[in-house]
Amino acid sequence: MSIEERIREVEQKISAACERSGRSREDVQVIAVTKYVSLDTTKEAFRSGLAHLGENRWQDAQEKWFALSGDPELPEENRPVWHFIGSLQTNKVKDVIGRFTYIHSLDRLSLAEAIHKKASQLGIVVPCFIQVNVSGEESKHGLRPEELEPFLEKLSVYPSVSPIGLMTMAPYESEPEETRVVFRALRELRDGVRGRSPYGERLEHLSMGMSNDFEVAIEEGATWIRLGTILVGKEEES
Ligand SMILES: *Cc1c(COP(=O)(O)O)cnc(C)c1O
Numbered sequence: 001m002s003i004e005e006r007i008r009e010v011e012q013k014i015s016a017a018c019e020r021s022g023r024s025r026e027d028v029q030v031i032a033v034t035k036y037v038s039l040d041t042t043k044e045a046f047r048s049g050l051a052h053l054g055e056n057r058w059q060d061a062q063e064k065w066f067a068l069s070g071d072p073e074l075p076e077e078n079r080p081v082w083h084f085i086g087s088l089q090t091n092k093v094k095d096v097i098g099r100f101t102y103i104h105s106l107d108r109l110s111l112a113e114a115i116h117k118k119a120s121q122l123g124i125v126v127p128c129f130i131q132v133n134v135s136g137e138e139s140k141h142g143l144r145p146e147e148l149e150p151f152l153e154k155l156s157v158y159p160s161v162s163p164i165g166l167m168t169m170a171p172y173e174s175e176p177e178e179t180r181v182v183f184r185a186l187r188e189l190r191d192g193v194r195g196r197s198p199y200g201e202r203l204e205h206l207s208m209g210m211s212n213d214f215e216v217a218i219e220e221g222a223t224w225i226r227l228g229t230i231l232v233g234k235e236e237e238s
Helices: 003-020 039-047 058-069 090-096 109-122 145-155 176-196 214-219
Strands: 029-033 052-055 081-084 102-106 126-131 161-167 205-207 224-227
Touching: 003 039, 003 214, 039 052, 039 058, 052 058, 058 081, 058 090, 090 109, 102 109, 102 161, 109 126, 109 145, 109 161, 126 145, 145 161, 145 176, 161 176, 176 205, 176 214, 205 224, 214 224
Parallel strands: 029 052, 029 224, 052 081, 081 102, 102 126, 126 161, 161 205
Antiparallel strands: none
């Protein structure tokens, strides 16, 4: 299947999920996760209109980043918007900040401090999603839900880090409906913190939903979905 065909199919599913839940299509943004595909496929995805690209390791992303965004003469509208969605090691912050617009995996203060330091050198503010481990799976990164409010309070000393929402990953379920509790819990966590904490007001967004479960995530309020396999495919390592 061509990328254009995949986009059309996914688009129909997104629209249907929006309709079922009374949401507007414009409130859901798509990140094309290119970690499983080659540079050529990534270029094709971008040319086909997928403007937001997600990667989860700098080592794997850099060839693509330099090919698509490395030319300083390139006008803004001809560049992808990069999202860093994987766990971010502190020693990679210097490579990632300034290149990736959004960070989806803020999960500790030491990382916030490192991002703040690099961002203030560059004179930028970095929009970040705070990753929350809602499902409690040991293999998943992220704060425990009850750690969110104290974390937000402490984050206020790093003004170059701008928390814009929450991110989570649901466990893989063969029956996607079973992920609903996870996505609903993330939304309720955001709503609660927004209502209560002076630091929670900016938490507008929910980054949740992947190939297997994005329709449920949309129904539960996702504003950013991260799609790899279903949208750009998965290629074998060459
Ligand atoms: C790989 C990855 C995705 C995309 O996964 P698919 O199931 O292929 O859609 C989304 N989010 C994160 C954090 C990922 O690591």
